[in-house]
Amino acid sequence: MSGAAGLDTHLATGTTGVCRCWRVTRTDGMRFGFTDHDRALAFDGATFRPESGLSAAALSQTTGLSVDNTEAVGALSDDAITEADIVAGRYDGAEVEAWLVQWEAPENRVLQFRGSLGELTRAGGAFIAELRGLSERMNMPTGRVYQRGCSAVLGDGACRVDLTNPGYVVDAEVLAVDSARVFWIKLPEAFEPRWFERGTCRVLDGAAAGLSGAIKIDRIDRDLRRVELWDGLRTPIALGDRLRLTAGCDKRLETCRLKFANLLNFRGFPDLPGDDWLVAHPTRVSARDGGSRR
Helix, strand or coil: CCHHHHHHHHHHCCCCCEEEEEEEECCCCCEEEEECCCCCEEECCEEEECCCCCEECCCECCCCCCCCEEEEEEECCCCCCCHHHHHHCCCCCCEEEEEEEECCCCCCEEEEEEEEEEEEEEECCEEEEEEEEHHHHHHCCCCCCCCCCCCCCCCCCCCCCCCCCECCEEEEEEEEEECCCEEEECCCCCCCCCCCCCCEEEECCCCCCCCEEEEEEEEEECCEEEEEECCCCCCCCCCCCEEEEECCCCCCHHHHHHCCCCHHHCCCCCCCCCHHHHHCCCEECCHHHCCEEC
16 A cells, blocks of 8 residues: 555554655756655655755645645755756746655655745745745636737647747857847848847756747847847856747737748737727718718
């Protein structure tokens, strides 16, 4: 007998040996395991280490759709959660799972919490992370918006554009940098100016590897390409770092048809009247022109 049933049997003995384990999965795929036990435990393809000093406050869970929440407190360290990674935003939105585990038999465990990291604060060599339950997503507005522009996200299940196709993605090396927001590159092939505006820029190597940002400006500057992000990356980009640029979409019908050949999947309503009809008024002409008309 194992799993939740095995843990129940163990708890029923009255003399228990249980601990808590947490697994944090970042959006870039990196996984970290922590436990409040005094030795490392391994299960579910992960190793949960005690050296992090991670602990959690009491978990508040209720029935219905109210949001489950708690906090996790841990020590910053070079081999676990570092201050530089928190500043860079690598833990923003990371998935969190928390188990109650019989430490002598880790197969006897129960998943107590699953959610994501919210706000992270750091001070004095430690960090505090807000944990948000799955019901947090129920607070997000959903539904279709009736608007002229396309409501799909480029490349998602509604759009269906394959952004891995040649012409929509390209890798290039950074030749010049102005802070962590503006940089110059030379592309291996020709692209029209503004081709990557509203697209994404992902850093492939260097200190900022794995970070990405939305592209604000994409212009040809002499024989180089000038790319500017809406927000600067929180880790500097160095000369020689490689970037991956993905084409952007301005949500217009013409762009969907001409740039992506994807008109059948356009999710906008281009014939909706604009705001100008609000100030429209009847127009009168002389009687010889047929009286009044609207």
